[in-house]
Amino acid sequence: xxPEIEALLDQAENRFLKGExxxxxxxxxxxxxxxxxxxxxxxxxxxxxxxxVADKLxxxxxDEKQETLERSLKHWVLVLRYCSMAxxxxxxxxLEQRFLDWLSGIVEAHQTQKIEAxxxxxxxxxxxxxxxxQARSILQPFFDQAQPIxxxxxx
Amino acid sequence: xxxxxxxxxxxRLPGNYFASDAYVRGDLELGLLENRRGDRLLAxxxxxxxxxxxxxxxxxxxxxxxxxxxxxxxxxxxxYVRFCEEVSEYYDQxxxxxxxxxxxxxxxxxxxTHGWGTFELDPRYSEHGFLIVKIANSxxxxxxxxxxxPACFLEAGILSSFFSQLTGRELHCLQTSCExxxxxxxxxxxxxxxxxxxxDSLVEEGKDHEAILSELFSKN
Numbered sequence: 063x064x065p066e067i068e069a070l071l072d073q074a075e076n077r078f079l080k081g082e083x084x085x086x087x088x089x090x091x092x093x094x095x096x097x098x099x100x101x102x103x104x105x106x107x108x109x110x111x112x113x114x115v116a117d118k119l120x121x122x123x124x125d126e127k128q129e130t131l132e133r134s135l136k137h138w139v140l141v142l143r144y145c146s147m148a149x150x151x152x153x154x155x156x157l158e159q160r161f162l163d164w165l166s167g168i169v170e171a172h173q174t175q176k177i178e179a180x181x182x183x184x185x186x187x188x189x190x191x192x193x194x195x196q197a198r199s200i201l202q203p204f205f206d207q208a209q210p211i212x213x214x215x216x217x
Numbered sequence: 218x219x220x221x222x223x224x225x226x227x228x229r230l231p232g233n234y235f236a237s238d239a240y241v242r243g244d245l246e247l248g249l250l251e252n253r254r255g256d257r258l259l260a261x262x263x264x265x266x267x268x269x270x271x272x273x274x275x276x277x278x279x280x281x282x283x284x285x286x287x288x289x290x291x292x293x294x295x296x297y298v299r300f301c302e303e304v305s306e307y308y309d310q311x312x313x314x315x316x317x318x319x320x321x322x323x324x325x326x327x328x329x330t331h332g333w334g335t336f337e338l339d340p341r342y343s344e345h346g347f348l349i350v351k352i353a354n355s356x357x358x359x360x361x362x363x364x365x366x367p368a369c370f371l372e373a374g375i376l377s378s379f380f381s382q383l384t385g386r387e388l389h390c391l392q393t394s395c396e397x398x399x400x401x402x403x404x405x406x407x408x409x410x411x412x413x414x415x416x417d418s419l420v421e422e423g424k425d426h427e428a429i430l431s432e433l434f435s436k437n
Contacts, residue, residue, distance in 0.1 A: 109221050116219040132219055140230050164233035164326055171318040 064152055066090050090152070093200070100197045101150045104142065111192065112139060115184040122180055134177045137165055138185055141211070145204040157207050166211050179212040234307040235326035254303060258331075267360045274362055282370045289374020296375060297382045300327060332356070333372075345434055348388075348407040350376055358396035358403055366420055367395035369403050380407050389413045393426040406430070 067090050070083050079087060104111070112135065119131055140161065148156035169178055186205070189198060234240070234253075241258065243250045250258040273281035301312045304323050312320065321338055328336035334354035342349060352372060361368035369392050377390035389410040394400035404426045406413060415436050419429045 109225055112221040112225075116221050120219060128219060132224060135219065135221070136224060136230055139225065140232055143230075144232070159238050160236040161232055164236070164322060167322045167325065168318055171322070 064090065065155075066152065093152070094150075096197075097150050097152065097200060100193070100201060101146050103193075103197075104146050104201075107192065108139070108142075111142070111185070111188050115181060115188055118184050119177070119181055123177060126177065130172075130174065131177065133172075134174055134181050137169070137178065137211070138181045141165070141205075141208045142185065145201065145208065148204045148207075149201050154204070154207070157204060162208065162210060169211055175212055182208065182212060231308050233326060234304065235323060235330045237330040240330050252303075254306070256299065256303075263356065263360055266356060270360060270362050285370035286374040286377075289371040289376075290378040291374075292371070293375035293378030294382065297379045300324070300379075328352075342430070342434075346408050346412060347430075347433065348380065349430075350405040350407065351402045352405070353396070353402040355396060355403055361395075361397045363397070365398075365423065367392035367403070368397045369395060369405075372403065373405055376405055376407060391416050391420060393420060393429050406433070408433075 067087065070079060070087055073079075074083065115138075116131075116135055119135065120128075123131060141157075144157050144161045148154070169175060189201070189205070193201065240253050241250065242253060250260060252258055270281075273284055277284055300323075304315070304320070305311050308315065308319070324338075325336045328334065333356070334352050337351040337353075339349040339351060352369075355369060355372065357369050357371050373390040373392050377388055380390075381388045386409065388407045390405050390407050391413055392403060392405050393416070394402065394404040396403055406416065406429070413433070416429050416433055419432055424432070
């Protein structure tokens with residue numbers, strides 16, 4: 063959890079934090095409030111973020127089984143939840159360790175990369191509409207980590 | 218029309234149950250290593266595995282292969298029960314109703330998280346009645362005593378028992394390539410005993426995996 067803070071605590075195992083370490087700690091604490099705010103927003107708006115995505119997805123794949131589209135939507139509901147948690151923890155390894163490897167395998171087996179890529183793009187557009195530039199810059203690096211889910215099919 | 222509110226009604230959407238940082242836990246005060254359900258886990262030192270191999274070889278000679286295979290069968294039998302219990306509890310559905318894709322993905326993750334290496338099932342030959350399993354980075358191969366034939370009898374036993382219970386047919390398992398012999402992975406063929414039996418002498422002769430497979434297909 064919070065690798066930067068953990069690293070600071072490890073370094074200062076038997077001494078006080080140095081000046082620059084304290085500044086780094088304060089920076090982490092300050093961004094935590096911002097991260098929490100974005101996390102709460104995404105949590106509250108989850109349904110309204112995804113409903114337009116679902117509608118457009120059905121328009122794009124009118125002949126696809128609803129069950130298949132729902133499965134892909136659930137994948138991206140989870141991706142956003144995991145990304146949000148990774149952002150809150152400021153942990154770049156969280157998504158990969160917890161979810162990415164598992165989901166990539168499932169998507170590859172189902173061969174639904176095209177649908178997943180569409181959901182991903184629609185979701186990106188939706189997040190652009192709803193989040194401020196600053197909020198997006200905090201979330202985006204974590205969201206970008208989900209790219210291998212789609213890239214699997216291009217191998 | 219897809220109603221997202223309905224999709225989100227479930228109290229939680231299940232993810233990767235066997236994610237290593239969520240799965241392996243410990244109670245340091247009690248000195249226990251546990252999984253996320255509270256079942257006890259045990260970390261084995263590499264030297265103990267080596268000692269088991271050497272001890273068995275000294276005491277039982279060639280029979281050590283059979284002993285290890287049977288130990289694996291016991292392990293696999295219990296592992297299957299525990300695996301199914303955990304998976305069906307977490308994903309809230311009986312294993313029999315689970316998609317095969319998800320089941321196998323769970324098995325791969327489980328294998329990896331327990332530190333047994335990476336696991337891959339190749340179902341391409343299922344029409345011929347054979348399943349191929351590939352395992353890489355296996356400690357059981359790494360610590361095996363040097364021999365001219367594949368050495369992972371313990372894993373062969375686990376796989377035989379696990380897939381017998383999964384398919385409801387009594388399956389035998391034969392290893393055809395081994396990391397201990399310089400292969401990039403350990404390959405196992407699963408199939409009915411009488412159909413797989415001819416391959417045993419081919420392994421003994423040192424034939425490679427592909428050659429064994431093609432001979433098996435020609436005989437069956």
